[in-house]
Amino acid sequence: MRPIVSLKTDIQETLEETTGCPATCANPAACQGLAHCTAAPGFNSELRTLNTELSPNLLPLSPGCGATCPSAPAIEDDNEEPQSKNFTSTRNACKLCTPLGACLAFRGVEGCIPFLHGSQGCSTYIRRYLISHFREPIDIASSNFHEDSAIFGGSKNFTQGALNVTRQYQPQLIGTATTCLAETIGEDMARLQHELREKHGDTVAPIVHVSTASYRGTHMDGFHSAVRELVGQLAVSGCSAVPVAGSPAAPTGKPVPGTGMVSEPAGEGAGATIVAGGKNDTIALFPGMVSPADLRHLKEIFADFNLPCTLLPDYSETMDGVTWSEYEKLQSGGTPIAAIRALGAAQTSIEFGRTLEAAKTAGTVLQTKFSIPRQLLGLPMGIRETDAFFSALALISGVETPVKYQRERGRLVDSLIDGHKYAFEKRAIVFGEEDLVIGLTALLCEIGVTPVLCTSGGRSKKLAGALRDAVPELPAETLVKEGFDFAEISEAASALKPDFLIGSSKGYSIARRLQVPLIRVGFPIHDRIGGPRVLHLGYRGAQELFDRIINSLLEVKQEKSPIGYSYL
Numbered sequence: 001m002r003p004i005v006s007l008k009t010d011i012q013e014t015l016e017e018t019t020g021c022p023a024t025c026a027n028p029a030a031c032q033g034l035a036h037c038t039a040a041p042g043f044n045s046e047l048r049t050l051n052t053e054l055s056p057n058l059l060p061l062s063p064g065c066g067a068t069c070p071s072a073p074a075i076e077d078d079n080e081e082p083q084s085k086n087f088t089s090t091r092n093a094c095k096l097c098t099p100l101g102a103c104l105a106f107r108g109v110e111g112c113i114p115f116l117h118g119s120q121g122c123s124t125y126i127r128r129y130l131i132s133h134f135r136e137p138i139d140i141a142s143s144n145f146h147e148d149s150a151i152f153g154g155s156k157n158f159t160q161g162a163l164n165v166t167r168q169y170q171p172q173l174i175g176t177a178t179t180c181l182a183e184t185i186g187e188d189m190a191r192l193q194h195e196l197r198e199k200h201g202d203t204v205a206p207i208v209h210v211s212t213a214s215y216r217g218t219h220m221d222g223f224h225s226a227v228r229e230l231v232g233q234l235a236v237s238g239c240s241a242v243p244v245a246g247s248p249a250a251p252t253g254k255p256v257p258g259t260g261m262v263s264e265p266a267g268e269g270a271g272a273t274i275v276a277g278g279k280n281d282t283i284a285l286f287p288g289m290v291s292p293a294d295l296r297h298l299k300e301i302f303a304d305f306n307l308p309c310t311l312l313p314d315y316s317e318t319m320d321g322v323t324w325s326e327y328e329k330l331q332s333g334g335t336p337i338a339a340i341r342a343l344g345a346a347q348t349s350i351e352f353g354r355t356l357e358a359a360k361t362a363g364t365v366l367q368t369k370f371s372i373p374r375q376l377l378g379l380p381m382g383i384r385e386t387d388a389f390f391s392a393l394a395l396i397s398g399v400e401t402p403v404k405y406q407r408e409r410g411r412l413v414d415s416l417i418d419g420h421k422y423a424f425e426k427r428a429i430v431f432g433e434e435d436l437v438i439g440l441t442a443l444l445c446e447i448g449v450t451p452v453l454c455t456s457g458g459r460s461k462k463l464a465g466a467l468r469d470a471v472p473e474l475p476a477e478t479l480v481k482e483g484f485d486f487a488e489i490s491e492a493a494s495a496l497k498p499d500f501l502i503g504s505s506k507g508y509s510i511a512r513r514l515q516v517p518l519i520r521v522g523f524p525i526h527d528r529i530g531g532p533r534v535l536h537l538g539y540r541g542a543q544e545l546f547d548r549i550i551n552s553l554l555e556v557k558q559e560k561s562p563i564g565y566s567y568l
């Protein structure tokens with residue numbers, strides 16, 4: 001028998017993403033995927049047998065690495081039990097590649113270009129995924145390993161790549177991340193950077209590196225790790241290093257130790273004022289991987305509280321920007337590097353994420369290195385989690401929540417009463433990144449929906465506990481599963497009979513098979529336009545999600561009605 005990866009690749013190549021059948025199919029209209037197919041004469045029986053062995057409900061495999069990459073199978077802990085009886089390997093993972101998250105975080109820094117140390121295909125796959133969701137160009141450089149680099153190391157490629165990228169893009173920063181191959185051969189990135197700097201000095205742009213082995217982690221891990229490394233490698237302590245706008249104390253043109261950087265004038269967002277205790281009055285906000293619309297909303301909220309804030313990362317413009325009169329190699333926008341350096345003197349930090357590993361976050365770095373207090377909150381989704389966020393801001397700022405947001409909350413509560421009869425006791429499957437799943441579940445329970453399965457491809461080992469803490473009213477019988485893939489979600493969905501699914505567009509095949517709506521949220525949204533503009537956070541985000549959920553349910557009711565009510 002051929003290796004499983006090869007067979008899976010064959011399946012990937014053979015199946016169409018949405019039809020599940022080759023062109024020879026005699027009955028494409030009735031197609032429910034290969035495992036159910038009785039109308040595909042002459043179809044490769046080896047693949048059919050394997051498909052059935054893998055899963056009775058194997059989904060058409062999605063493009064990108066999750067299915068075909070030798071490194072993608074989520075064997076992260078040899079001691080872990082397989083997820084189900086017939087578990088062989090991850091089938092259509094409910095997570096994405098780790099460097100993908102790092103690349104997105106790096107594009108949230110002003111003038112920063114992501115640079116993958118490893119195979120060229122990794123950067124192609126990641127660009128394809130990001131462009132398809134954000135509908136914006138994104139350049140991701142690669143050191144482009146070949147066979148000899150895999151054996152002797154990629155030092156030469158790394159040096160050449162860093163020089164090329166500096167010459168062509170003139171970036172303020174190069175954000176390097178390692179792919180599976182570089183991690184597997186144990187590339188010593190500290191040595192490579194040291195050698196590069198010794199030989200070429202400051203002719204190469206400054207570099208921040210993050211280790212992102214995709215066989216151990218998810219895109220969220222890559223995202224949070226990149227943010228942590230940006231803070232850990234760039235932030236400096238003390239007012240003398242804080243580039244306060246217009247301050248004579250702001251250093252210019254001096255080397256910043258260990259970064260290959262020189263200090264710069266303060267950019268947008270770095271205009272903090274110095275307060276007692278060697279701190280400035282800035283709040284460091286680490287929101288996690290949310291949408292550009294969410295980032296813009298967070299900035300609006302902080303401005304309304306009159307709180308200076310450094311949002312890291314900030315890809316609200318770089319990944320959802322305006323039209324250009326001239327092509328920009330690196331889109332403008334992003335957190336200024338000067339503002340990241342100034343984080344060492346921030347007043348406090350706020351991080352969103354109930355499943356974050358405490359020792360591995362940007363907030364923890366600020367806490368341990370600079371004694372900056374850290375506040376950990378859940379993603380402000382739904383009323384309770386958003387209340388907690390606004391209470392924290394009110395406490396820090398010493399002012400009440402602005403009337404504008406009080407009224408948004410009031411309108412949300414009013415609409416919940418209006419729409420309750422449509423949402424009550426509806427059953428939902430929630431999937432995606434762990435913290436997003438917690439936020440969505442909180443919202444669903446508040447509006448009367450019963451989440452029957454809350455699941456993620458992540459394996460923090462915290463999902464169930466954090467979910468029960470955040471949503472104590474969650475029914476005891478709700479299934480909470482970590483490390484699930486889409487084949488397992490599909491199997492569970494058949495038995496659970498949900499009224500709708502909520503998660504990324506990767507759940508479309510399941511929703512289509514079950515003939516229920518998919519509410520598209522999070523990342524990726526590849527089969528609709530507007531993914532970057534989906535607002536999840538705050539009362540306003542809850543309002544938008546609530547309206548979409550109720551309207552989708554009404555649409556189903558209307559479609560199924562034999563007489564077609566127009567007044568529901």
Ligand code: SF4
Nearest residue numbers: 065069097122180214
């Ligand atoms: S980094 Fe690993 S998982 Fe990501 S595309 Fe490359 S080989 Fe695949």
